[in-house]
Amino acid sequence: MTGMVHMGFPEPGKCPIRHPMLMNQKIWAVIAWGALGVIVFATLSPLGLRPHLASQHREHFAAFAAVGLLFGLAYRRPVLVLVLLCAAAVVLELLQLLTPDRHGRAIDVAFKLAGAGAGACASWLLMRLALKR
Secondary structure, rough: OOOOEOOHHHEEEEOOOOOOOOHHHHHHHHHHHHHHHHHHHHOOHHHHHHHOOHHHHHHHHHHHHHHHHHHHHHHHHHHHHHHHHHHHHHHHHHHOOOOOOOOOOOHHHHHHHHHHHHHHHHHHHHEEEEEHH
């Protein structure tokens, strides 16, 4: 599979992009997995330990948009990133049903899915712009 192109991008690890923001995929991957860990903690921890930065829906959207962007920069496969983050959003909301002081709601999933889509699209756009340079 060497030299295979996905959505117009070279396979991860073999990318000729020399833009500083896009160069080190391993760093982006570590940051992305760390950010997803923070989301898991905030989603499943007791309500009193959950950070509150904005309205609930804005937080859901922003968190998943940021993680979508980070995973997109790390793995350079926006469609795969979107599928995985959509699955993560659904699973996290379902897991909230198992916690005594939390609730899983469809509207929360919708905002998370929208954020994941926005982040994956942003990573795709950044990679496209970097390839044009």
